Structures are given as C-alpha cells and as structure tokens.
Amino acid sequence: xxxxxxxxxxxxxxxxxxxxxxxxxxxxxxxxxxxxxxxxxxxxxxxxxxxxxxxxxxxxxxxxxxxxxxxxxxxxxxxxxxxxxxxxxxxxxxxxxxxxxxxxxxxxxxxxxxxxxxxxxxxxxxxxxxxxxxxxxxxxxxxxxxxxxxxxxxxxxxxxxxxxxxxxxxxxxxxxxxxxxxxxxxxxxxxxxxxxxxxxxxxxx
Amino acid sequence: xxxxxxxxxxxxxxxxxxxxxxxxxxxxxxxxxxxxxxxxxxxxxxxxxxxxxxxxxxxxxxxxxxxxxxxxxxxxxxxxxxxxxxxxxxxxxxxxxxxxxxxxxxxxxxxxxxxxxxxxxxxxxxxxxxxxxxxxxxxxxxxxxxxxxxxxxxxxxxxxxxxxxxxxxxxxxxxxxxxxxxxxxxxxxxxxxxxxxxxxxxxxxxxxxxxxxxxxxxxxxxxxxxxxxxxxxxxxxxxxxxxxxxxxxxxxxxxxxxxxxxxxxxxxxxxxxxxxxxxxxxxxxxxxxxxxxxxxxxxxxxxxxxxxxxxxxxxxxxxxxxxxxxxxxxxxxxxxxxxxxxxxxxxxxxxxxxxxxxxxxxxxxxxxxxxxxxxxxxxxxxxxxxxxxxxxxxxxxxxxxxxxxxxxxxxxxxxxxxxxxxxxxx
Numbered sequence: 001x002x003x004x005x006x007x008x009x010x011x012x013x014x015x016x017x018x019x020x021x022x023x024x025x026x027x028x029x030x031x032x033x034x035x036x037x038x039x040x041x042x043x044x045x046x047x048x049x050x051x052x053x054x055x056x057x058x059x060x061x062x063x064x065x066x067x068x069x070x071x072x073x074x075x076x077x078x079x080x081x082x083x084x085x086x087x088x089x090x091x092x093x094x095x096x097x098x099x100x101x102x103x104x105x106x107x108x109x110x111x112x113x114x115x116x117x118x119x120x121x122x123x124x125x126x127x128x129x130x131x132x133x134x135x136x137x138x139x140x141x142x143x144x145x146x147x148x149x150x151x152x153x154x155x156x157x158x159x160x161x162x163x164x165x166x167x168x169x170x171x172x173x174x175x176x177x178x179x180x181x182x183x184x185x186x187x188x189x190x191x192x193x194x195x196x197x198x199x200x201x202x203x204x205x
Numbered sequence: 206x207x208x209x210x211x212x213x214x215x216x217x218x219x220x221x222x223x224x225x226x227x228x229x230x231x232x233x234x235x236x237x238x239x240x241x242x243x244x245x246x247x248x249x250x251x252x253x254x255x256x257x258x259x260x261x262x263x264x265x266x267x268x269x270x271x272x273x274x275x276x277x278x279x280x281x282x283x284x285x286x287x288x289x290x291x292x293x294x295x296x297x298x299x300x301x302x303x304x305x306x307x308x309x310x311x312x313x314x315x316x317x318x319x320x321x322x323x324x325x326x327x328x329x330x331x332x333x334x335x336x337x338x339x340x341x342x343x344x345x346x347x348x349x350x351x352x353x354x355x356x357x358x359x360x361x362x363x364x365x366x367x368x369x370x371x372x373x374x375x376x377x378x379x380x381x382x383x384x385x386x387x388x389x390x391x392x393x394x395x396x397x398x399x400x401x402x403x404x405x406x407x408x409x410x411x412x413x414x415x416x417x418x419x420x421x422x423x424x425x426x427x428x429x430x431x432x433x434x435x436x437x438x439x440x441x442x443x444x445x446x447x448x449x450x451x452x453x454x455x456x457x458x459x460x461x462x463x464x465x466x467x468x469x470x471x472x473x474x475x476x477x478x479x480x481x482x483x484x485x486x487x488x489x490x491x492x493x494x495x496x497x498x499x500x501x502x503x504x505x506x507x508x509x510x511x512x513x514x515x516x517x518x519x520x521x522x523x524x525x526x527x528x529x530x531x532x533x534x535x536x537x538x539x540x541x542x543x544x545x546x547x548x549x550x551x552x553x554x555x556x557x558x559x560x561x562x563x564x565x566x567x568x569x570x571x572x573x574x575x576x577x578x579x580x581x582x583x584x585x586x587x588x589x590x591x592x593x594x595x596x597x598x599x600x601x602x603x604x605x606x607x608x609x610x611x612x613x614x615x616x617x618x619x620x621x622x623x624x625x626x627x628x629x630x631x
Contacts, residue, residue: 040381045376060252062248063380065248065251066249066347067378069250069349069376070349070374073533073534083251091259098256103255
C-alpha cells in the first residue's frame with residue numbers, strides 16, 4: 001500500500017473530452033497525476049495493463065465498465081481493478097456518483113478512504129458539467145417553445161383575421177380554460193391546421 | 206388488489222432478448238396491470254447492476270448468473286437479489302473472425318464445419334501458434350457473470366483448451382463486438398443476437414458454434430429485482446410478472462415476429478436493422494448457417510415462452526453455481542442448493558402463472574442434459590411439452606450430485622477446494 005499523501009496515478013475513461021478536461025484540471029490541482037485519458041472502444045484491458053494506474057475514473061455510460069469488471073476475475077491480470085465501495089458504508093457517496101454519472105475503480109490493495117477525495121472531485125466536476133448541459137437544453141427548449149407559439153399565433157391570425165395581440169390573448173385564455181400549457185395548445189393548433197390544410201392543397205382564391 | 210407502486214423504471218441492455226420487456230411496454234401489457242413503466246436503456250451490465258442495487262431501477266433484464274453473483278457479493282455492491290422469471294432461453298453463439306475461420310478450416314476441416322467439434326479445430330490452430338511462439342489469441346464475451354462466459358469456456362475446455370492460459374479472455378460490450386472483430390483486436394467472441402448475425406452479414410466473422418449446440422435450451426436472461434424490493438412490493442412484482450409472461454407468450458408466436466422486430470429495431474431499443482432482429486426471434490430460420498452433420502439446418506433463435514421457457518429452474522441456477530466454482534469465481538464455498546433456492550423463486554412463478562391460467566412446472570429441479578429429444582414434463586397440472594436439454598459432450602447435470610459433477614471436469618480453475626464445496630453441499 002502507498003504512503004498517504006503520495007499523489008495517485010489516475011486514468012480517465014470518458015467519451016466527452018470537455019468533461020475530461022475539467023476533471024483532469026481539478027485532479028491535478030488536488031496534487032494527483034492523470035496518467036492516461038481514454039475515449040471508448042479500444043482495448044481497455046491492454047491500456048490498463050500498460051499504464052497500471054492506481055485509480056480509474058470512468059463515465060458511467062461507458063460500456064467499457066464491463067471490461068474493467070472482468071479484469072478483477074482473471075487471476076493473471078495485473079493490475080486487478082475493483083469497483084469502489086462494495087458495502088453499505090458508502091451508499092450515499094456511491095449513489096451521488098451514479099446520479100452524477102461517474103464510477104471509480106481502484107487497484108488491489110489501495111484503501112477506499114485514500115481514493116474517496118479523488119472520487120469526490122470527479123463527482124463535483126461531473127455534476128457541474130451536467131448542470132451546464134441541463135441549462136443549455138433548457139435554453140434550447142425554451143427557444144423552440146417560443147417558436148411554436150409564434151407559429152400558432154400566425155395560423156390563428158391568418159384564419160381569423162385577429163391581430164397579433166388578440167390572437168395571443170385568445171390562445172392564452174383557451175390554454176387557461178383547459179388547464180394546459182400554451183405551448184401544448186400551440187402544438188395542437190398547428191397539428192390540426194396541417195390536417196385541415198394538407199401540403200400542396202391551396203386554399204381557394 | 207392494487208400494486209403498491211405504480212410508476213416503475215425497468216433497465217435493459219439492447220439485445221434481442223430484451224424483447225419481453227419492450228413488447229410488454231409497447232403493446233400495453235404493463236398498462237393493463239395498472240403499471241406506468243419507464244424503460245431505461247443501459248450501456249453496461251455493471252451500470253445496470255449498480256442502478257438496481259441502489260434502487261434507481263425497480264427491476265432489470267439481467268444475465269441469469271448476475272442476481273446470484275450480486276447476492277454473493279461477487280459483483281459490485283453486495284445485494285440480495287431474486288428472480289421469479291426467465292426472460293427466455295438460447296440466443297448466444299461463438300463467432301470467429303474470417304481469418305481465424307480460414308485457419309480452422311485448414312487445420313482440421315471436418316471439425317471446423319461441425320459445431321460440436323469446432324473447438325478441436327481451434328485447438329489445432331492454438332497448437333500451431335504455440336509452436337511458432339505466437340501470443341495467445343483474444344476471445345471476448347460480455348461479462349464475467351454471464352452464460353456467454355460459461356458457454357465459451359465449456360466449448361473451449363471440451364477440446365482441451367484452457368480458457369485462462371491458452372487464450373486471453375476479455376470482455377467487450379456487445380454493440381462493440383463486430384467493430385473489434387473487424388479491427389482484429391479480438392479473434393473470436395461469444396455474444397447474443399443480433400450481433401453474430403451482423404458479423405456474418407458484414408462478412409467479417411463466421412459463427413462456429415451456437416449456445417444451442419453447447420447446451421440446448423439453456424438459460425439466458427432473467428428479470429431481476431432486489432430481495433428487499435420484492436418483499437416491499439409483492440403485488441407490483443406479481444403484476445410485472447403477469448405482464449411479462451403474457452408478452453413472452455405473444456413473442457413466441459412466429460406470426461408476430463415481423464411486428465416485434467419492427468418495434469425492437471427502434472433507435473431507443475436495439476437500433477439495428479429489423480431483418481437481423483427478426484432472424485433471431487422465435488421461428489426464424491438462418492439460411493446463412495451451414496446445416497449440421499445430420500443435415501438439419503442450424504437455428505438458434507431465442508425462445509421466450511414454449512417449453513416452460515419463462516420458468517426459473519432452480520437447477521439452472523445450480524448449474525451456474527457449479528461453473529462459478531469451476532472457474533474460480535467463488536473464493537468461499539457456498540451451499541449450491543440453498544443459495545439457488547433463495548434467488549430463483551419457482552414458487553412465486555407458479556402462483557402468478559395460476560392467476561393467468563398458464564401451466565407451470567410443479568417441481569423446481571430437473572436433471573439437465575437428460576433429454577436428447579422433445580419430451581413431456583408430467584409434474585404439472587397439465588403435462589408440459591418440453592424441448593431437448595442436452596450438453597454438447599453428452600454429460601448430465603444431476604443437481605443432487607454437484608460435487609461429483611465438478612470433479613468430472615479435467616479443466617477447471619478452482620479457488621476454493623472441492624472438499625470445502627462438498628462440506629457446504631452435504
């Protein structure tokens with residue numbers, strides 16, 4: 001076993017390079033050494049054998065996790081990585097790791113308490129990355145929803161000769177009366193219009 | 206009787222045999238039971254297992270040995286798991302690269318073209334490599350606690366190949382198997398469908414033996430839940446089981462194959478061409494495979510319902526435990542019968558089957574490998590038509606004699622003594 005305080009040699013397995021960058025920076029700042037960065041699909045067993053890391057941090061949606069699980073069961077494999085935490089003492093940490101989308105493997109003989117800070121750094125970075133992505137998704141979908149409402153408003157104005165404000169008010173009232181979101185009403189309105197005005201069929205002169 | 210929990214998340218891996226879960230969802234069998242199910246496609250067995258252990262998933266499509274391994278703490282978080290339902294039998298095969306197949310033909314033509322002897326041709330190639338000082342070849346399967354692992358090893362060992370030293374065993378995720386064969390990073394693999402069919406269709410691999418050739422109608426996947434979850438949600442569990450048994454029965458009708466394949470081929474499920482999936486569903490013929498030496502076409506589709514395919518045979522679990530001993534996965538002796546009985550819940554299956562008028566075996570254990578022809582199981586309310594269950598080498602597994610069964614194998618890698626095993630199995 002290593003003496004406490006000595007930097008750990010870490011391997012990162014992740015299909016998202018931007019996320020790997022932030023995790024690597026954070027781990028280096030904490031005094032550890034990222035000795036390898038691997039995307040997916042290669043011969044991970046051979047990479048692990050060649051690099052011989054102390055800890056492997058892996059994206060939980062990487063299919064390569066099963067490759068690591070197997071190495072432990074083959075007696076001649078060195079090193080033999082073991083998934084971190086196999087008892088209830090650390091259930092909350094492992095739960096937050098899974099929710100953040102990260103998992104960790106340690107080599108034989110390395111105590112889990114030594115690796116815990118490394119995993120905590122990784123969890124924090126994965127969570128930040130996830131929050132950033134969620135925000136981006138949210139922005140995108142808000143934009144898409146706004147476009148749908150605009151389109152529905154246009155349909156209504158064309159069909160009823162209402163002005164823009166009246167059309168919007170009419171949609172908002174109907175949505176409130178039916179207890180549905182205005183974007184859902186917009187979707188229904190657009191779908192109904194497509195049914196009533198199939199493409200290619202022109203309205204009369 | 207309302208289910209205790211209505212909104213559930215079920216995990217699956219994109220493979221032909223996730224079909225009962227997908228069909229129960231798409232055709233509304235879950236909804237009929239009052240269940241609101243979300244399906245979660247997982248990228249690895251390890252992640253599926255962790256999510257089930259942590260309660261993020263309520264139930265999961267699992268390799269038959271996994272609930273046993275989790276219960277024993279051999280794989281990830283130690284968590285007692287149970288299964289009351291088999292999600293089908295058959296479906297795996299061993300495919301080698303076209304280059305290796307050519308070498309097998311050259312080394313021993315008669316063996317290479319006969320599924321049951323094909324390992325002998327591989328053994329000849331390994332001998333040549335050894336004489337010429339080459340590195341051992343790499344063979345992949347999908348998870349250490351999988352039927353694929355035990356089938357591949359059974360097949361290799363049948364020709365005197367030691368799977369730990371004569372080849373290099375690795376795990377490769379199913380969806381990456383074909384790419385690895387093409388790239389030459391692996392020489393062969395044991396994987397479920399539709400991946401063997403895809404390798405064949407792309408002309409980069411050749412199936413030399415199917416799971417059906419190794420052990421006819423062998424177990425494959427199960428529906429696993431945590432033991433604690435099962436105790437807290439008995440009615441939900443039963444509702445799930447009823448829905449899945451009905452979906453399995455629907456799937457077994459060849460008339461439904463095309464419809465099922467179309468649903469399964471969606472990107473959110475398996476995401477490969479529907480014709481390939483159709484070729485691995487019940488009733489499918491595989492014209493690409495050469496017939497066996499008796500002239501019968503070799504077919505290896507999954508079977509979901511017929512011949513009590515949904516029944517969780519305790520003798521299947523016991524066989525799996527003998528292989529865990531055989532290949533050194535067990536470091537402490539365990540009582541095979543008691544453990545198998547605590548994970549595989551035949552009694553619960555019977556209770557559920559009776560609710561929906563389906564005949565269930567009245568026994569939990571049978572001698573595996575004793576039937577080379579279709580047979581009838583008399584231990585049931587109405588006798589059940591059963592399929593053959595022979596092993597490639599003609600061995601029989603009598604669950605009353607597990608230790609003797611283990612002792613009879615020449616190649617094994619025990620980590621706990623057979624004597625200790627015998628003491629635990631008194």
